[in-house]
Amino acid sequence: MANAAAAAHGKTLVAWNEDEIAEAFTRFEAQDPEPKGELNHTDAFTLLVAVVLSAQATDTGVNKATTGLFAAAATPAAMVTLGEEEVARHIRTLGLYRGKAKNVVELSRLLLERHAGVVPRDREALEALPGVGRKTANVVLNIAFGAPTIAVDTHLFRVANRTGLAPGPTPLAVELGLEARIPDRFKLHAHHWLILHGRYICKATKPECGRCIIADLCRWPEKRF
Structure with a gap:
């Protein structure tokens, strides 16, 4: 349509x-x-997670969900430690929350494995992460790194x-x-x-x-x- x-x-x-x-x-x-932007975040990682969670959800709904999530885990290492079930519990008010929880934990693991826990400034590297498409990469590149x-x-x-x-x-x-x-x-x-x-x-x-x-x-x- x-x-x-x-x-x-x-x-x-x-x-x-x-x-x-x-x-x-x-x-x-x-x-x-x-x-x-209207998604709450404190750095490139929390921004990345928030944007991944925003698919088919409102910014207001994401901000409510991430308040508790980021209090529990605001780094890739902490997110991996928190685990998929706990991430899902924090974001269960969002649509597709189980799939999103899986993506958030896996992208956190890959950030640690491939990028020393740092969100890359490269579009190709960002789009190689679970749940990250072109739009998400563009948001992160723009807001976190000042790319036009x-x-x-x-x-x-x-x-x-x-x-x-x-x-x-x-x-x-x-x-x-x-x-x-x-x-x-x-x-x-x-x-x-x-x-x-x-x-x-x-x-x-x-x-x-x-x-x-x-x-x-x-x-x-x-x-x-």
Whole structure:
């Protein structure tokens, strides 16, 4: 469904030009110069775990689950010692919690085995860990290491296609489109601005177009005021 919708948008919407893209991100920057992700973490490892747990879950739900989990185990070694059953107990309020617990313990073990317990700054190494895909790697690289990566989640995918900012049939297509079109000076924070915009303004079922700071640039034919 998402791919079909994106393809349809890509055919009917005229993509933004360079001036419009620069104007949109200038507005995002003026409104929120230092946007932050909403997953609680203290370092690259706890960030990695939180992002892995966030699949098919809300940030609020993950933060509730990780409060106890990180109090019990905030390092790869401590997580391995805690074990799969105890990790599962801490995160049982999350969907797919048993599979996620297995991944968290195994990625912790592999961090110790392959990287001396340190989260790698390399995309390929990150994606070789259980439960870590491209989006998760992009989030960690961006937030933990300051890389100008763009993590395309459901919210960002919707905003990019609905507005005409960077229409694409898949998350990867949207990511590559954004990377090619967003001016370098905005790239570090770009995915935060777009995710937060999709989460709180350009919502899936009831977008608040009257509060949208880029409504005049948006190509969506069904804007609501």
